Each structure stands twice: as structure tokens, then as C-alpha cells.
Amino acid sequence: MTLRLTWRRIGIALAALVLGGLLFGWSGLFYVGATGGHWGVTNWFLHWVMQNSVRTYSLLVEEPPDLRDRALLARGAGHYATGCAPCHAAPGEPQNPVVSQSLPAPPDFSRRIDEWDSKEFFRIVQHGVRYSGMPAWPEPGRQDEVWSMVALLEALPSLSPEEYRRLAYGQEAAEFPAGGSAALARLSDPAAPVLADCARCHNRDGLGRDGDAFPIIAGQSETYLVETLRAFAEGRRHSGMMQPPAARAGDEALQAIARHYAAQPRAAAAAAPADAALIEQGERIAREGVVAQQVPACLSCHGDEALRRNLAFPRLDGQHAGYLQRQLEAWQSGVRGGGPRQELMRTVADRLTADQVKAVSAWFAAQGTRQEAASRP
Ligand code: HEC
Ligand code: HEC
Ligand code: HEC
Structure with missing residues (x-):
């Protein structure tokens, strides 16, 4: 018997497929648990789709700035310690076993990092990865910030634990014990010492570190500092690097910190020689x-x-x-x-x-x- 293909029959077959899919979803038989992982073929397929998508969309990315700039690296590391390491681990800071049970698990960058070119890294960090828990950059328009993350990702395999700790915590290294789980706890602990967090990047004296990686905030007006920190915390001033520390500090702490930095003696940045x-x-x-x-x-x-x-x-x-x-x-x-x-x-x-x-x-x-x-x- 030959079955003639007609539009009507194709329509019925498609409707049956959709209905079957809905029935299967409704039945609750589909397994959404993260235990056991994906089948090999599913894993391969998902990564293949992701790689292709990243490669294609990275064609839209503009030319990178000089990624060997020390200031970019320091800015990237400062954010990485609290924004990425809780999932991806870091040199000398092994991955938290809780995190490694998610599916897909965030790759453990303390062991290895896949090779992507700069524009592909940029695309991943700027937009995140759908259906995977990899978040987009909080302010995708701040391309300068995204490039500093790319600078860090490219340097990561060659950073020793000591070098990483210096770049990520500055003079505050002693306040931040090594270990992914410590970093994770810190994210949700309202009593975490706020000044120690700020000082990782700005130092306690507000003069910053690593060239022009961070703005000088010493001796700035207290009123401006409070208003600026609130603007960061509430998302009215856009920075994926400053928004998280300002938001997790809480308003009371921000006022105290603004007082602290306003009272620090200002010293000029070493101005680069200019024409x-x-x-x-x-x-x-x-x-x-x-x-x-x-x-x-x-x-x-x-x-x-x-x-x-x-x-x-x-x-x-x-x-x-x-x-x-x-x-x-x-x-x-x-x-x-x-x-x-x-x-x-x-x-x-x-x-x-x-x-x-x-x-x-x-x-x-x-x-x-x-x-x-x-x-x-
Ligand atoms: C909540 C956990 C989480 C956080 C926070 C996170 N990521 Fe991810 N990231 C993931 C997951 C999960 C994947 C895997 C995506 C996949 O395999 O499709 C991933 C993938 C990546 C990849 C691609 C790795 C590869 O080889 O496939 C890069 C690069 C990356 N993340 C960088 C970062 C950076 C930089 C940050 C901080 C700005 C960050 N991630 C923050 C969970 C996270
Ligand atoms: C991960 C590093 C990092 C941490 C942690 C950090 N900052 Fe910042 N901060 C930056 C960067 C980078 C900028 C520049 C933001 C921009 O380009 O918009 C900045 C900008 C600022 C500004 C604006 C300066 C100006 O002249 O307008 C203030 C104020 C500030 N930070 C205070 C703080 C305080 C207070 C904390 C702690 C609650 C803190 N920062 C934590 C990196 C950091
Ligand atoms: C009418 C008043 C006014 C004039 C004129 C003005 N500014 Fe501003 N400027 C401001 C205010 C208000 C802010 C704070 C904005 C905010 O909330 O972040 C600011 C902030 C800035 C900042 C950011 C500082 C920081 O620490 O992040 C820069 C840079 C700046 N101004 C440069 C200039 C330059 C250059 C000129 C002259 C071409 C200028 N301004 C003229 C009012 C002014």
C-alpha cells in the first residue's frame, strides 16, 4: 500500500506530534533531575550548538583593546573573585563540590579553560549562555568592563595562585581565605566586612592599585560618594563591576564607607606623560x-x-x-x-x-x- 503525502496528512501528523509532546510533558515522565548527567549524545549536541552560536555571533564583536594591559587584568581579577570564582574556581581555589553538581556544571578554570579566541570569550561573558546558568554581564553595554574579563580569562592559565591572589584581593588577601566555598558564603553574608570588599580594589586609602585600574576615591565629597554608591546599588549608574559590591553592602554600610573614603587624604595619580x-x-x-x-x-x-x-x-x-x-x-x-x-x-x-x-x-x-x-x- 502506498501512502500519498497530502498537506492534510502532513498537518495531522504534525498536530499528533505536538499533542504527543504535550502529553509527555504533562505526564511528568520527563526526567529534569541533574543527577546522572546528560547522555553523551545530548552533551555533544548542546556543546556543538553553543560553539556554533558563539562563533557566529562573535563576528559582530569589535576589535579588542590591548589585552595585556595590567590595569585591565587587575580590574578583571577583582571582579572574577566574587562574580565568577564561586562557580568557576580560580588558581589555588578549587571548585566548590556543590556547584559541580549542577547540569551543565560550570567548567573548573582552576584545572583548565577551553580555547576560545578573544572575541568568542567576549561574546560568552557579555551575553552568558542560555539554559546553563552562565549569567550575562549585568551591564552588557559596558564593553570596556567585558574586555577586562576577557583579559583575565586569557591570562588565567598562566597565573600562579600567588599572582592570582594579589590581582584579585590586592592588599586584602589576608581577609579572604582561599577556597571557593568561602567566596560563595561571602556573597550572601550581610555581615561580611564591607570595607575589606571595597579595599580589594580601591585599597583602604582609596587610591586604588595597578596603574589606572581603579578610580581614586580618596578625599571625594561624602555627598557625591553616597549618591554615587546608591546609584550603583539601584542600577541607575551602570557598571557590572561596581553594582554587585554596592548592592550587597546595604545602605547603612555604604554611608559609613563613604565617610571613610571622604576622610582619606587625596594623592594624585601618577599622570601618564602627555603632550x-x-x-x-x-x-x-x-x-x-x-x-x-x-x-x-x-x-x-x-x-x-x-x-x-x-x-x-x-x-x-x-x-x-x-x-x-x-x-x-x-x-x-x-x-x-x-x-x-x-x-x-x-x-x-x-x-x-x-x-x-x-x-x-x-x-x-x-x-x-x-x-x-x-x-x-
Ligand atoms: C552561577 C554560576 C556561574 C557564574 C557566576 C559564572 N558562570 Fe561562566 N559558566 C557557567 C556554566 C554552567 C557554564 C557552562 C555553559 C555550557 O557548558 O554551556 C559556563 C561557561 C563559561 C564559559 C565557557 C567555558 C567553556 O569552555 O565552555 C566562560 C568563558 C565563562 N563561563 C566565564 C565566566 C566569567 C568570566 C564569569 C564571571 C563574570 C562567569 N563565567 C560566571 C556558570 C557560571
Ligand atoms: C571588583 C573591584 C571593585 C570593588 C570590589 C569595588 N569597586 Fe568601586 N569601582 C571599581 C571600578 C572598576 C570602578 C569604575 C566604574 C566605572 O567605570 O563606572 C569603581 C568605581 C567606584 C566609585 C565611583 C568613583 C567616581 O569617581 O565616581 C566609587 C565611589 C566606588 N567605586 C566605591 C566603592 C566602594 C565603597 C566599594 C565597596 C562597597 C567598592 N567601590 C568596591 C571597582 C571596584
Ligand atoms: C553644570 C555642571 C557641570 C558642568 C559644566 C560639567 N560637569 Fe562634569 N559633572 C557634573 C555632575 C553633576 C557630575 C556627577 C554625575 C554623576 O552623578 O555621576 C559630573 C561628573 C563628571 C565626571 C565623572 C566623574 C567621576 O568621578 O566619575 C567627569 C569625568 C566630568 N564630570 C567631566 C566634566 C568635563 C570634562 C566638563 C567640561 C567639559 C564638565 N564635567 C562640566 C556637572 C558638571
Whole structure:
């Protein structure tokens, strides 16, 4: 007997398949437990699909910055210790056995890490992996932050446990006993010493470490610090690195920490040598603005006088040029956000050209801490 293929028969067959699938789901016979793992063929299929997807979508990723930059590596490691190591382990910090029972289990990077190229790593970290528990970057628009994670992933196989601990915990290493489970407990422990957490990256003196990896927060106005930390905690200022520590600290602790850092003596970053003409261009912008582009003088809000009147405005003197530049660029690409007055600044940043951003950042960085003491109560 020959069965003639008609649209009607195909339709009926498809409907029967869908109905069968629904019945099977409804019956509860499908096993969703994580024990026993996937069949070999399922494992192969899922990884094959994931690899293909990552490879294809990585074609959209832009060219990476210089990933051997020490500051990128330090920033990546600081976040990795609390944002990734609880699942993926780290050099000298074995994987938590609880985590290794999930399906798929997060690969244990203290043993080995699969080879992906930089753009593929970028894609995985930026968007996460669906159906696997691998989270997306909290602020996918902060590409600079994602690149610092890629820098760390590429360096991971060559980092000794000592080197990793220094990069991840800074001078606070003693406060953070080695071991994935300690890191996991810390994530949910509200009593964890908040300052020790902040100091991993910013140091207790607020001057940061590893070149321009972290902004200088010493001697910043307390009002600005509190408003900024709340903005991070509530997701109004966008950073996948600062959001988690600010959110897990709690408001009371944030106020105490803001007081602590506001009281630290400010010292200028070692300014990278910059071109004299560039600095001069920056000074003109800071003092006079750019009339043709309706850019007001920066010092009308960030100068000594203005800072005395407006405690909510940040001081920029002696800050790392790279950090200032990244903030202005983040406003221009729409991902900075900030405290209650950030709209003022967004308008200003939007009107600057790339050259002007570079020049004015270099000038502020080169100011040392001239405005110190006189400016702040
Ligand atoms: C809640 C646990 C969890 C956290 C936190 C987590 N991951 Fe993952 N990650 C996973 C899982 C599970 C996979 C496996 C995905 C798969 O096999 O399809 C994975 C896969 C990966 C991969 C691909 C590895 C490979 O070879 O297949 C990379 C790279 C990665 N994660 C990096 C990171 C980074 C960087 C962070 C921190 C920003 C992070 N992960 C945070 C669970 C996690
Ligand atoms: C994993 C490293 C890391 C940890 C931990 C960390 N920070 Fe940060 N912090 C950063 C980075 C990176 C930035 C720059 C964010 C950006 O580019 O938007 C930053 C920015 C800041 C700023 C904004 C500075 C400015 O001039 O606007 C403040 C304030 C701050 N951090 C305070 C803290 C406090 C308080 C804690 C502890 C609750 C903390 N940080 C924990 C890395 C860290
Ligand atoms: C009308 C007032 C005003 C003017 C003029 C102004 N700013 Fe700002 N600026 C602000 C405010 C308010 C903030 C804080 C935004 C926030 O909540 O994060 C800020 C923040 C910044 C930051 C981020 C600082 C940090 O620590 O993260 C940079 C960089 C900056 N301004 C640069 C400039 C430059 C360069 C100019 C001149 C071209 C300028 N500003 C002119 C009000 C102003």
C-alpha cells in the first residue's frame, strides 16, 4: 500500500506530534533531575550548538583593546573573585563540590579553560549562555568592563595562585581565605566586612592599585560618594563591576564607607606623560568651555568655588586620565547613568569631540591635587 503525502496528512501528523509532546510533558515522565548527567549524545549536541552560536555571533564583536594591559587584568581579577570564582574556581581555589553538581556544571578554570579566541570569550561573558546558568554581564553595554574579563580569562592559565591572589584581593588577601566555598558564603553574608570588599580594589586609602585600574576615591565629597554608591546599588549608574559590591553592602554600610573614603587624604595619580599641546587644549576647555559647541567651562561646576557650593559635584583633580575619559565616553554611548544630577553632565559630555575628551581628561589628571584641603569641608 502506498501512502500519498497530502498537506492534510502532513498537518495531522504534525498536530499528533505536538499533542504527543504535550502529553509527555504533562505526564511528568520527563526526567529534569541533574543527577546522572546528560547522555553523551545530548552533551555533544548542546556543546556543538553553543560553539556554533558563539562563533557566529562573535563576528559582530569589535576589535579588542590591548589585552595585556595590567590595569585591565587587575580590574578583571577583582571582579572574577566574587562574580565568577564561586562557580568557576580560580588558581589555588578549587571548585566548590556543590556547584559541580549542577547540569551543565560550570567548567573548573582552576584545572583548565577551553580555547576560545578573544572575541568568542567576549561574546560568552557579555551575553552568558542560555539554559546553563552562565549569567550575562549585568551591564552588557559596558564593553570596556567585558574586555577586562576577557583579559583575565586569557591570562588565567598562566597565573600562579600567588599572582592570582594579589590581582584579585590586592592588599586584602589576608581577609579572604582561599577556597571557593568561602567566596560563595561571602556573597550572601550581610555581615561580611564591607570595607575589606571595597579595599580589594580601591585599597583602604582609596587610591586604588595597578596603574589606572581603579578610580581614586580618596578625599571625594561624602555627598557625591553616597549618591554615587546608591546609584550603583539601584542600577541607575551602570557598571557590572561596581553594582554587585554596592548592592550587597546595604545602605547603612555604604554611608559609613563613604565617610571613610571622604576622610582619606587625596594623592594624585601618577599622570601618564602627555603632550603639552594636548594639555593646553584641555586647560582651555576646562576654564572657558567651547563656545561654538555650547560646552560650558568645566570649572564652573568642577572648580574649587563650585565644589564648595555644591557638595554633590565630584572633584576631578588628580584623577586618572583613562578613568575620566572612559566616563565621558560612557555618557556619549548612553551607558554611564549616575546620581540625581547626571543629566547635567550627560548634556555636556554629548557635545565634546573625541579629541576634546582626551585633552580635558589629560588636563584634569595633570592637575595633581591642587584643589585639595581648601575645597572641602
Ligand atoms: C552561577 C554560576 C556561574 C557564574 C557566576 C559564572 N558562570 Fe561562566 N559558566 C557557567 C556554566 C554552567 C557554564 C557552562 C555553559 C555550557 O557548558 O554551556 C559556563 C561557561 C563559561 C564559559 C565557557 C567555558 C567553556 O569552555 O565552555 C566562560 C568563558 C565563562 N563561563 C566565564 C565566566 C566569567 C568570566 C564569569 C564571571 C563574570 C562567569 N563565567 C560566571 C556558570 C557560571
Ligand atoms: C571588583 C573591584 C571593585 C570593588 C570590589 C569595588 N569597586 Fe568601586 N569601582 C571599581 C571600578 C572598576 C570602578 C569604575 C566604574 C566605572 O567605570 O563606572 C569603581 C568605581 C567606584 C566609585 C565611583 C568613583 C567616581 O569617581 O565616581 C566609587 C565611589 C566606588 N567605586 C566605591 C566603592 C566602594 C565603597 C566599594 C565597596 C562597597 C567598592 N567601590 C568596591 C571597582 C571596584
Ligand atoms: C553644570 C555642571 C557641570 C558642568 C559644566 C560639567 N560637569 Fe562634569 N559633572 C557634573 C555632575 C553633576 C557630575 C556627577 C554625575 C554623576 O552623578 O555621576 C559630573 C561628573 C563628571 C565626571 C565623572 C566623574 C567621576 O568621578 O566619575 C567627569 C569625568 C566630568 N564630570 C567631566 C566634566 C568635563 C570634562 C566638563 C567640561 C567639559 C564638565 N564635567 C562640566 C556637572 C558638571
